[in-house]
Amino acid sequence: xxxxxxxxxxxxxxxxxxxxxxxxxxxxxxxxxxxxxxxxxxxxxxxxxxxxxxxxxxxxxxxxxxxxxxxxxxxxxxxxxxxxxxxxxxxxxxxxxxxxxxxxxxxxxxxxxxxxxxxxxxxxxxxxxxxxxxxxxxxxxxxxxxxxxxxxxxxxxxxxxxxxxxxxxxxxxxxxxxxxxxxxxxxxxxxxxxxxxxxxxxxxxxxxxxxxxxxxxxxxxxxxxxxxxxxxxxxxxxxxxxxxxxxxxxxxxxxxxxxxxxxxxxxxxxxxxxxxxxxxxxxxxxxxxxxxxxxxxxxxxxxxxxxxxxxxxxxxxxxxxxxxxxxxxxxxxxxxxxxxxxxxxxxxxxxxxxxxxxxxxxxxxxxxxxxxxxxxxxxxxxxxxxxxxxxxxxxxxxxxxxxxxxxxxxxxxxxxxxxxxxxxxxxxxxxxxxxxxxxxxxxxxxxxxxxxxxxxx
Numbered sequence: 001x002x003x004x005x006x007x008x009x010x011x012x013x014x015x016x017x018x019x020x021x022x023x024x025x026x027x028x029x030x031x032x033x034x035x036x037x038x039x040x041x042x043x044x045x046x047x048x049x050x051x052x053x054x055x056x057x058x059x060x061x062x063x064x065x066x067x068x069x070x071x072x073x074x075x076x077x078x079x080x081x082x083x084x085x086x087x088x089x090x091x092x093x094x095x096x097x098x099x100x101x102x103x104x105x106x107x108x109x110x111x112x113x114x115x116x117x118x119x120x121x122x123x124x125x126x127x128x129x130x131x132x133x134x135x136x137x138x139x140x141x142x143x144x145x146x147x148x149x150x151x152x153x154x155x156x157x158x159x160x161x162x163x164x165x166x167x168x169x170x171x172x173x174x175x176x177x178x179x180x181x182x183x184x185x186x187x188x189x190x191x192x193x194x195x196x197x198x199x200x201x202x203x204x205x206x207x208x209x210x211x212x213x214x215x216x217x218x219x220x221x222x223x224x225x226x227x228x229x230x231x232x233x234x235x236x237x238x239x240x241x242x243x244x245x246x247x248x249x250x251x252x253x254x255x256x257x258x259x260x261x262x263x264x265x266x267x268x269x270x271x272x273x274x275x276x277x278x279x280x281x282x283x284x285x286x287x288x289x290x291x292x293x294x295x296x297x298x299x300x301x302x303x304x305x306x307x308x309x310x311x312x313x314x315x316x317x318x319x320x321x322x323x324x325x326x327x328x329x330x331x332x333x334x335x336x337x338x339x340x341x342x343x344x345x346x347x348x349x350x351x352x353x354x355x356x357x358x359x360x361x362x363x364x365x366x367x368x369x370x371x372x373x374x375x376x377x378x379x380x381x382x383x384x385x386x387x388x389x390x391x392x393x394x395x396x397x398x399x400x401x402x403x404x405x406x407x408x409x410x411x412x413x414x415x416x417x418x419x420x421x422x423x424x425x426x427x428x429x430x431x432x433x434x435x436x437x438x439x440x441x442x443x444x445x446x447x448x449x450x451x452x453x454x455x456x457x
Contacts, residue, residue, distance in 0.1 A: 007037035007113045007454040010105070012098055014118035015047030015071070016087055017284055018357050022140045022221060022247050023118055024051055029251035029446070030116075031064040034454045039064040040105050040112075042098060044071040044090065058254050067105055070097040088200050095123040102127070114453050119146070119218070120204060122211040134216035134452055141356040143220055143227040143234060143243075144179070144384060145189065145377035149209035150237065151177050152192050159185060159193050166194040179230035182388040187379045213238060217452050221245035221356065223435035223442050226363075226428065227384075240452070242445035246360040248339060249436045250446065256337030262307060265331045266344045269305050274348035274422060277370075277409060278341050280309040281353040285374045289317040291400040295351070296322045298405020304413055305329040305346075309336040342367050348422075349412040350392075354381040364433075366426035368392045368418060370408045372400050391425040 011027050013020040020043050031039045039061075043051075045068045071086070072093030079085060090097075098121075106112065115128040119137040128135035139146045148155075158176060159165050170186040185193065191202025212218050217240035224231065224243050235241040244250060258264075269276050277299070281287060287295065292310075296318045299306050306326075311334055315323070323332060338358070342350060342365035350362045351370045359381050362369050369392030371382035385392040393408050395401075412418040435442040 006110065007034070008110050009037060009039045009114045009116055009453055010102055010112040011039060011041045012115065012117040012121050012124050013041065013043035013047060014120040015044040015090065018282070018355065019118050019120070019140050020047045020051060021054065021253065022357065023138055024054060025247050025251045025253055026138060026219070026244065027064060027116070028058065028061060030450055030453055031061045033450055035063060037063060037454045038109050040102075040109060041066050042069050042101055042105075044069055046071060054253055065109075067101055069101045072097065084201060091200055091204065094121065095127060098124070099127065114455070116453055119208055119212060122204070122208040125211050125214050134455070135214070136217045136219065136449065136453055137212060137215045139218060139220045141220075141377050142222050142359075142381065142384075143230045144183075144380050145356070146209070146212070146218075146220065147177065147179070147230050147234060148188055148192060148377075148380060149205050150212070150234070152206050152209060155188065155193050161193050161197060163194060178233040179227060183380065183383055187383040189376050189380065215239065217242055217449060219244045219445070219449050221247050221360065223432050225431045225435070225441075226389075240448070242449050243435070244442055244445045244449060246364050246432050246436070246442075248357070248361050249364055249432060250442055252339075256340060258337050258340065260331075260333040260336065262331070262333060262336050262341055263344060266307065266341065266346045269346040270344075273345045275305060275413060276344075276346045277304050277306040277349040277351060277413065278309075278336070278338075278347055278367075279306060279351040280336065280338065280358070281351075281372070281374075282355050282358065284355075285353055286311070286314050287372060287400060291372075292317055293319055294402045295400045295405055297402040298400070298409070299330070300326055301402065302406050302409035303329075304349075304409045307331050307333070307336065307341060309333055309338075339365070349409065349418075354378040354385065356381060359385065363391070363425060363428050366422065366429040368412050368421035368425050370405075370412060371395065373398060389424065389428065391421050391428065 013023050027039055027041055048066055048068060070093050072089040112133055114134045115124050116136045117124040119139045125135045172185050174180040174183045191197055191205060196202060218238045219242045222243050222245045310332055339361050342361055347367050349370055350367050352358045354371045354373045369385050371385055371392055371394040373379045373382040382394045386394040396404050434440055
């Protein structure tokens with residue numbers, strides 16, 4: 001049987017959180033560099049709809065087409081309101097939903113020659129194997145978090161499992177894993193040694209880490225030099241491990257709109273560089289009301305100018321009169337163009353949940369972070385920021401308090417230690433820019449990835 005002359009890459013997205021956008025960003029760069037190949041991007045209707053602004057603002061790529069897969073929600077289904085209910089319904093529909101959509105597209109576009117997927121979708125390896133084509137996975141987060149899942153069995157053997165582990169061993173260093181000496185048991189994601197190890201999501205991540213070793217290549221949204229020891233170790237574990245980030249520099253999405261005039265507001269403080277705090281906890285989580293109130297009180301007492309991205313509904317729990325009292329130096333918006341905000345000369349600190357995209361965007365802007373992580377890899381990321389890279393601080397006990405916020409603002413924005421954090425963040429920024437420049441390590445990683453993905457062998 002002869003291989004097709006024209007490569008056809010099937011791309012499977014995980015349609016929740018901030019997973020689909022980075023994969024689309026990577027897919028667009030691949031398609032732009034392989035005009036003779038076809039790329040079929042699969043995600044749920046809701047996920048594809050959320051990406052519509054990217055499609056509309058981007059230069060059209062005729063060789064990249066978007067297709068819907070079923071989200072697994074039965075017709076007439078009434079949500080029960082359970083946490084991660086939509087994710088569970090989607091996962092129960094896999095891999096059948098992807099197989100069905102793929103068969104339809106193959107009739108239109110021709111047989112696939114490679115399957116490129118979000119690493120979460122481990123079953124894609126079986127689909128690629130059935131079709132006799134390479135399977136390439138993309139880990140949207142950093143090297144540290146995929147390593148944590150890869151070493152799940154070792155962690156369980158060394159530490160045990162259950163709530164007692166967190167209670168009795170929370171501050172023990174994880175120095176038996178390469179590159180983890182600055183991390184502790186309590187920094188691990190749920191589902192590895194504590195939390196619900198049998199949840200659908202925990203089992204998904206465990207299986208994902210086990211199956212990744214089968215992949216032809218694993219691409220990671222990081223750059224050489226950020227986690228050198230961890231990345232070197234992963235390169236010895238995977239068939240091919242490629243650093244292709246930061247994607248925010250390698251393959252930036254279309255320029256965001258500034259609907260609330262954030263940049264014009266920041267210009268007011270441009271005469272005093274690195275003086276303004278930007279507050280955003282992403283689109284998934286909001287701190288509990290007591291912490292939001294404490295954060296507001298801390299910002300008010302600190303006297304620091306601040307730009308706070310917070311939905312209208314969440315503002316109802318802020319202290320009475322807070323917005324009026326801080327109106328001269330505080331701006332509330334429902335959404336901010338984050339990369340442009342972080343890149344503004346006035347920006348001095350980023351109060352963040354430490355999702356990987358936010359961490360990467362802060363690093364590439366050279367802005368120190370004040371970390372309040374919630375779940376998943378956010379605790380690992382926050383610990384790396386505060387204790388390994390030393391480009392920020394973490395809220396004490398991972399809880400925002402008025403005094404803690406005041407102290408963090410003073411430290412990061414006004415003290416010598418904060419200037420040291422900024423210098424180290426800027427050094428990482430420069431390293432990231434070098435990685436994505438001509439002859440850079442991430443460019444080399446991308447070129448190797450491109451060669452694998454568009455090979456028709």
